[in-house]
Amino acid sequence: MPRINAERLLFALRRFAKFGAYKTGVHRPTYSREDMESRHWLMIQYEALGLDASIDGVGNVFGLPSGPKPSLLIGSHAESQNHAGWLDGALGVIYGLEVARAFADAPDCAGLPIAPVAWADEESHFISLLGSRSYVGDIDEGEIDRARNVYHGQPLRDALNAAGLAGIPRRQAEPERHVGYLEAHIEQGDSLEATGKRIGIVTSIVGIWQYRIVFEGTQNHAGTTRMAIRKDAGVAAAMLAMAIAERFPQVAEERSVWTTGRIALEPGAPSIIPGRAEMLFQFRDADIRVLERMDVALRELVEQTSSKSGCAASIERTATGQPWVMDSAFQSALENAAERHAPGLHVRMPSGASHDAQLIARKLRSAMLFVPSIGGISHHWTENTPDEDIVLGCQVLADAAESILRSA
């Protein structure tokens, strides 16, 4: 029976949050100095457990047991969003480390190999889910050649080179080597907190469809161009945003979400009527039919807005993520463990966020566990989870890991 060490777990989490500490959160962009230091620190911890520690060509860090017996991969991503929370990614990475430590401490767990892992760039500084996509063979060298940092434009190749990763092979998934993959994560929403639950067992991960929508109007002088003859691309963008706000509740399901993350008006000067507006829009659902319905509605609204505003419109779908169902036996293992440690305080739920598990699931049986987010806040430095929930989640994960490995 693995027993996790609460003090050691919280200490490791707090130590990890020192890499790129920012207010009460962290700023640890992929391949930054702080990110690479955190990955090298992980390797030292993995080695101390007798694991074969390595970093691959995109920065994924593995701690692989040496024996022939298939191991259970446990982890998440090590980097953070910009100026964001200390637990997003880090929680799952440090859970992997603590579960490996707890198994090493427990005599009856000898022969149940745990392989902690830390993926790279799930948070899209260069390419969303880069590390797990690389691991499952979903990316080629050409895409890596072309990628740039989305915030400041640095080529990914330059960043890999500066991080000392150039020339190192990218490790590929070895299905015969692993029993499967478990990932823990903060919920990043308020469902658990709002319903008084302490553990979420993820049933499926939503598909995310992303769009770039561009309106082209007529750039002109904001003082001398009569209102009647304007073709204001900014007004068209606002019109579409409001049309979406009115229409989407009718075509979406209760758990669907949609977001306009960016509106950029060009040229963006106070005295010039915007000639061009670009919107980044996305929606998410766990049901492919709902995704398709929202796609149809969006395209209708863009067309109507174009016709009402007199601005030409174009819409490009930039990402079409498929929803992914989690392994049912693994879900049961997590649920049984949750019931043992928090009877009645767990719930099955879909994940509204994407996670490395949705990629790893293509090659290995995979499942995920959520712990509550205080106030539902994430992607912000105030993100947090009560210590007792952090500790509980790790023990549930350890128990589930044991049950999965024993029945493998």
Place this chain on the structure above:
Amino acid sequence: MPRINAERLLFALRRFAKFGAYKTGVHRPTYSREDMESRHWLMIQYEALGLDASIDGVGNVFGLPSGPKPSLLIGSHAESQNHAGWLDGALGVIYGLEVARAFADAPDCAGLPIAPVAWADEESHFISLLGSRSYVGDIDEGEIDRARNVYHGQPLRDALNAAGLAGIPRRQAEPERHVGYLEAHIEQGDSLEATGKRIGIVTSIVGIWQYRIVFEGTQNHAGTTRMAIRKDAGVAAAMLAMAIAERFPQVAEERSVWTTGRIALEPGAPSIIPGRAEMLFQFRDADIRVLERMDVALRELVEQTSSKSGCAASIERTATGQPWVMDSAFQSALENAAERHAPGLHVRMPSGASHDAQLIARKLRSAMLFVPSIGGISHHWTENTPDEDIVLGCQVLADAAESILRSA
């Protein structure tokens, strides 16, 4: 009788457009290399006419006659908006030069002194109307110390230093030295073209009131935050933009205009609900009562949007330009000259754009003349005016200048 030289005028205009040529327009930001080259070129032309050519501490270029008789200032601004048209500002500057040349050519105009001038940064790269504000004593050193380039943040002091202007005094208006000020400009709207007129005589210049409106919502994860609990600052901004579009036609007058030039969502990432939205909004009218009515309406709409969206709102008025009436005797001089050269094809009209003349009018009798803009386009590199209208406008200006100087 001054007779302008059409060929010389068009040649000078085209030569001037080579400073920062961009497509069929120009990119000549204030104090850029191209802008400073154009100002030094003007000084050479002024000197060739026997004028005392000088550049002052903010880049205003003067060609001052040496005699004791009060002269008539004629000009506009030399820099352009970014990637914009070849005539905006340049037309009035080169008219000043051509009128001075025509007067120098005409024996009967000896003793009627013309002082060509080119103002700096009317186009707000650092401070809107900087050159004319400096000239009339409407700016202090502290404001110059604090100002930065609105596009890339360079401090104004650094730009002045790089342009070789640091330490040069800023020339102040000398009302006893000048009879007044004339400025010609493209209309930048389509009123002249739409009504078949060739000359506009400006009656007044609109007041421009500008605002920075900020909505503060809750930044959060775009996948895990239920729609029901979101406080999306971007949605609030779109809601306000649409509320303005519906309400303003009821409180505005026919010639009023209003524009949202910029909407910036923070952090601006596709998977993060915007926690902050900043809008730059402005409106213009020649009637102070209409401006005040729009101000009241705007503040109501911001408050309503804040309450509907759940996002805190703040509104700051960043500019409160007063409408300014042009000198009536100068208007008559322009009208008589227009009637002589284009009978029936001129009209009195307010200016929807701000111009250096509205500042100079505080110290000197001032008036303005407009020539048509093809398609009403300006602040864009496709901006243009038919050659015959360019030539006509300059002759009308020269005639009016003669009449003003003779009756001074």
